[in-house]
Amino acid sequence: MYKAAIFDMDGTILDTITDLKDSTNHALKVNGHRCDYNVRDAARFFGSGVKVAMSRALATEAGYSDEEVDLIGVETSYAGDEAELAAVINSFEEWYPDHCDENTKPFEGIIEAIENLREQGVRTAVVSNKMHEAAVILADRYFAGGFEYVQGVDDKIRRKPNPDATLKILERMGLGQDEAVYIGDTEVDIETAHNAGLKCISVDWGFRNRRFLEHVGANPICSDMDSLVKAIID
Incomplete structure (x- = not known):
């Protein structure tokens, strides 16, 4: 796990x-x-x-x-x-x-999936290429208390696939690269994880479909919340 x-x-x-x-x-x-x-x-x-x-x-x-x-x-x-x-x-x-929140909503089941992970002792954070201000607003609104750290792009953090933000969070958590996994929906997330020395779990309900993710070498690819949680805790 x-x-x-x-x-x-x-x-x-x-x-x-x-x-x-x-x-x-x-x-x-x-x-x-x-x-x-x-x-x-x-x-x-x-x-x-x-x-x-x-x-x-x-x-x-x-x-x-x-x-x-x-x-x-x-x-x-x-x-x-x-x-x-x-x-x-x-x-x-x-x-x-x-x-940023007129039509935005959590994907079905993701709030419960994150709660499940936290109940099993998995620490959670967000690294996004979204403006930092907006990332914090949305994380607080939909996942209040659900993440230890939320980091978007600002004048000190370079955008993904640069690993700055991911490595910064690992340092704050006091964890090694083999103790964390990155979860994302695009090729940028796969590259971010690679650059930070982390494994990547891809999901196919976002900006890229399964066919595209397979083409860029994503593995594993999750299509539902149960398989995502299992990939993280197994």
Whole structure:
């Protein structure tokens, strides 16, 4: 049994995609850009933080192919107007904390799963590429007391897949890398776990489906809360 389970937030414990989509469209609209993206678009944009998500949205508007968009933040950077990108990011970051909970909800059974883990002695935390302020707001609202630590992205913590936040939490918990596991729904989470020296458990109810996760080498992949708890405690 692992002594600690460190969870991603968006697409893993919380269904945030509608609010992310709406806030993205708002940030784009007020800056004069295309603003009709749907939840499937937003799921492709997010996973690597706000800057990458807004870059991908602007690149899509500019006519980049799906493959080119997906590489932004992974192998390439957005080549458009940096000032315009900064304006869109700023609009998103101003808007989202006050609108991050209009349609967001926990995935069915996740609250009980986390309570189950804690009852069995597993310590829990969150590491997210979400703005730190919003991550704390949502964790407190839906999982009050459920996590020892919640860490989003701020001016001192680099976004995943950099392992800074994960290693910081392990240090605070006084645990070794073989005593904790990271749980997430995207390829970014798999890479984050690898970079931090942790095993990764993937879930297929979030931003990436099972077929995609299998393609990027995810193992194990859980499709329900019972199998997730079992993977952590066995």
